[in-house]
Amino acid sequence: MTDATGQLTTADGKPLKAALAASLATRRRRAFLLVAPLFLFILVSFIVPIGQMLYQSFYNDTFSATAPNLVQWFDEHPAGSEIDESAYAALAADLALMKQEKTAGAAGTRINYDVSGSRSMFTSTARKADKFEPPFKEAILAEEKKWDDPIIWRAMRSASSPFTFDFYLAALDLTRDDSGSIVPVAEGQAIYKTLFWRTLSMSIEITALCLLLGFPIAHLLAVLPMRKAMLLMILVLLPFWTSLLVRTTSWMVLLQSQGVLNDLMVWMGLIGDDGRIQMMYNQTGTIVAMTHILLPFTVLPLYSVMKTIPPSYVRAARSLGATSWTAFRRVYLPQTLPGIGAGGLLVFILAMGYYITPALVGGADGQMISNMIAFHMQKSLNWSLAAALAAMLLAIVLIFFWIYDRLVGIDKMKLG
Amino acid sequence: MALPTYASPLEKAWHYSYLVICGLIFLFLIAPIVIVIPLSFNAEPYFTFTEKMLTLDPEGYSMRWYDSLLTFGMQNPESERGASFWSDFWGNATWMQVTKNSIIIGFFATILSTALGTIAALGLTRPEMPYRKQITAVLISPMIVPIIISATGMFFFYSWMKLPMPSFEGGFHIEWTRLAGSYLGIILAHAALGIPFVIITVTATLSGFDQSLVRAAASLGANPRTAFFKVVMPLIMPGVVSGALFAFVTSFDEVVAVLFIADHTQQTIPRQMWNGIREQISPAILAVATILVLISILLLTTVELLRRRSERLRGVSPQ
The missing domain is CATH 1.10.3720.10 (MetI-like)
Incomplete structure (x- = not known):
């Protein structure tokens, strides 16, 4: 139908364009409403918790909330001011407050992140806090003369503001010197950069191994007749469905120095009984076990890409005079690149954040960044540093997730 | 996947070594999972095959680890396997x-x-x-x-x-x-x-x-x-x-x-x-x-x- 101006209209006289737009809007709203409950659920149970944790990487008020007098003193006296009687008076007042509220341990822990050994200074001095009389400087120094140390005062100054990027500095092996400028930490204390590089290099090695081992079998599965391929596919899918802990345990059994592989090699005479190889609790063990665990994640995408490559292309190349190597390199390999990209990126992303396997078989030099985050969460209780490390790991992983989305597309992800 | 009849000896050799390589990779995938099954019946507290296990001597095998799973944490693991045992287990x-x-x-x-x-x-x-x-x-x-x-x-x-x-x-x-x-x-x-x-x-x-x-x-x-x-x-x-x-x-x-x-x-x-x-x-x-x-x-x-x-x-x- 058309109205007077010649516009198309619906039966009840509305312009067709508007009616279609309205109907599209309704359908869009309906589609969104279907997704909304899950989206909200993920937001509340997953995204918000992670956001809250990341917030801790630059917000830590354990010291600033427990030491209001010192915070005020630091506000009034810029960096470099002499630590005079008024500062010690503020310290004495805060220690008394900490004793009363039983927060000396928490405040001391916060300063202990920067100056090790300072936690006990807080707890022991706070215990005597209500006995201090002016002049406070002498009284406090008589109790514990380490309060004299400018390092403690610098640490308290930096902790007096709840917002700080010092945890990111620490996560990058950087620190502040006396004048407050950023410098690298002492040689022996730099651990995190090495750890990031190790995580990265181990992930690359694991990804390369997975592709190297996954490529031949994916190819075999793709060219075999359906029935045989399905049987062999079970050998790929069974590890995929088996518990991670079971697979890690199996590797511990195989790799132990009194384990099956070493026994086998001794029996075959490859090594002497006293020359058993240490294959576990080191980097080798982590790489072998993780390659095994992540291998199905490369085989499956490679297989689904290879399945779509017509065998006639390689045959055509051969008939045109290409050697089998050239036909493989120039014709077959380029067509498998989407599979290599998808499988490789997925394994790399998963490997970067691996925790369980390195924790169980990693030993000292097979630990990854995740294990350090867990260490700071559970043992050293420096949650802000854990959060800063987590934020950096998350940033790396999300960059690769973004690349994965651009190259492969997340909606192309498949399981089994 | 059959080899074409015109394949050269070199290609044949490569084809068979390729199959062997694939076999080894499949072994790598499946062996760690299969190996735990016989080892879980080990009569000794070891993580490797004992001589008795390798000679298929029944004495080398036992259900003791399954038994220890069953009774671990129970109040009276030694009691007779009657109703009270199973309610303790449950x-x-x-x-x-x-x-x-x-x-x-x-x-x-x-x-x-x-x-x-x-x-x-x-x-x-x-x-x-x-x-x-x-x-x-x-x-x-x-x-x-x-x-x-x-x-x-x-x-x-x-x-x-x-x-x-x-x-x-x-x-x-x-x-x-x-x-x-x-x-x-x-x-x-x-x-x-x-x-x-x-x-x-x-x-x-x-x-x-x-x-x-x-x-x-x-x-x-x-x-x-x-x-x-x-x-x-x-x-x-x-x-x-x-x-x-x-x-x-x-x-x-x-x-x-x-x-x-x-x-x-x-x-x-x-x-x-x-x-x-x-x-x-x-x-x-x-x-x-x-x-x-x-x-x-x-x-x-x-x-x-x-x-x-x-x-x-x-x-x-x-x-």
């Missing part, structure tokens, strides 16, 4: 308790993630869905974000958040409870971790779904609800069930979130294994591993059968 044996926990947590987490995930997948596969890519990225993220980061975040949030929950201690009443250290906390965490698998499998099933079937149902007088339950649901059911199985396995195998959120009453099978491996690894762990391998074989078979059924169902519908 009530006190450690592995029984963690199995109950794993099943309860896995069941509810699966229900939650499958229900929400399937509904969301229906929306995501509609062509008019706005911001599809961005929303999918968010919904898939629990699979991509390193588990230690998710678990840490959940630890902070769930220790802080309180929800009213029913309590049966001292008469039924509603109590404000922290999510950390509660069943609900772990169920929510595991549901979030399982959702990407549901989304991926169900959207994959729906992408091959012929939307004209819904229109046909509507033209025959079905309202949207009837069309969904009578037409859509039966066709996507195999995908939904495999998604649910993935979600269940994710929860059943998850240890890091449990490490961070659960207290001692919510220990699960993998959590107990983690303890066993970290503290002192004994062949009893291999007995658990063997049972879990058998379960995974069962699950794999189910998923494969479902996938074939799904392909058959989709084969019937016009492409």
Whole structure:
């Protein structure tokens, strides 16, 4: 139908364009409403918790909330001011407050992140806090003369503001010197950069191994007749469905120095009984076990890409005079690149954040960044540093997730 | 894959060495999983084959590790295997308790993630869905974000958040409870971790779904609800069930979130294994591993059968 101006209209006289737009809007709203409950659920149970944790990487008020007098003193006296009687008076007042509220341990822990050994200074001095009389400087120094140390005062100054990027500095092996400028930490204390590089290099090695081992079998599965391929596919899918802990345990059994592989090699005479190889609790063990665990994640995408490559292309190349190597390199390999990209990126992303396997078989030099985050969460209780490390790991992983989305597309992800 | 008749000797040699290489890779994939099965029947507390085992001497094999699994944590493990033994087992044996926990947590987490995930997948596969890519990225993220980061975040949030929950201690009443250290906390965490698998499998099933079937149902007088339950649901059911199985396995195998959120009453099978491996690894762990391998074989078979059924169902519908 058309109205007077010649516009198309619906039966009840509305312009067709508007009616279609309205109907599209309704359908869009309906589609969104279907997704909304899950989206909200993920937001509340997953995204918000992670956001809250990341917030801790630059917000830590354990010291600033427990030491209001010192915070005020630091506000009034810029960096470099002499630590005079008024500062010690503020310290004495805060220690008394900490004793009363039983927060000396928490405040001391916060300063202990920067100056090790300072936690006990807080707890022991706070215990005597209500006995201090002016002049406070002498009284406090008589109790514990380490309060004299400018390092403690610098640490308290930096902790007096709840917002700080010092945890990111620490996560990058950087620190502040006396004048407050950023410098690298002492040689022996730099651990995190090495750890990031190790995580990265181990992930690359694991990804390369997975592709190297996954490529031949994916190819075999793709060219075999359906029935045989399905049987062999079970050998790929069974590890995929088996518990991670079971697979890690199996590797511990195989790799132990009194384990099956070493026994086998001794029996075959490859090594002497006293020359058993240490294959576990080191980097080798982590790489072998993780390659095994992540291998199905490369085989499956490679297989689904290879399945779509017509065998006639390689045959055509051969008939045109290409050697089998050239036909493989120039014709077959380029067509498998989407599979290599998808499988490789997925394994790399998963490997970067691996925790369980390195924790169980990693030993000292097979630990990854995740294990350090867990260490700071559970043992050293420096949650802000854990959060800063987590934020950096998350940033790396999300960059690769973004690349994965651009190259492969997340909606192309498949399981089994 | 047959070799063409004109293949040169070099090509033949390469072809056979290629098959050998593939065989070795398959061995690498499957051997670690198979090896734990015979070792779990070891009569000695070793993780390797004893001479008696290799000569297939029955004395080299025993059920002692399965027995120790059964009785571990019981009050009277030595008592006769009568009714009182089994009620002790049901009530006190450690592995029984963690199995109950794993099943309860896995069941509810699966229900939650499958229900929400399937509904969301229906929306995501509609062509008019706005911001599809961005929303999918968010919904898939629990699979991509390193588990230690998710678990840490959940630890902070769930220790802080309180929800009213029913309590049966001292008469039924509603109590404000922290999510950390509660069943609900772990169920929510595991549901979030399982959702990407549901989304991926169900959207994959729906992408091959012929939307004209819904229109046909509507033209025959079905309202949207009837069309969904009578037409859509039966066709996507195999995908939904495999998604649910993935979600269940994710929860059943998850240890890091449990490490961070659960207290001692919510220990699960993998959590107990983690303890066993970290503290002192004994062949009893291999007995658990063997049972879990058998379960995974069962699950794999189910998923494969479902996938074939799904392909058959989709084969019937016009492409």
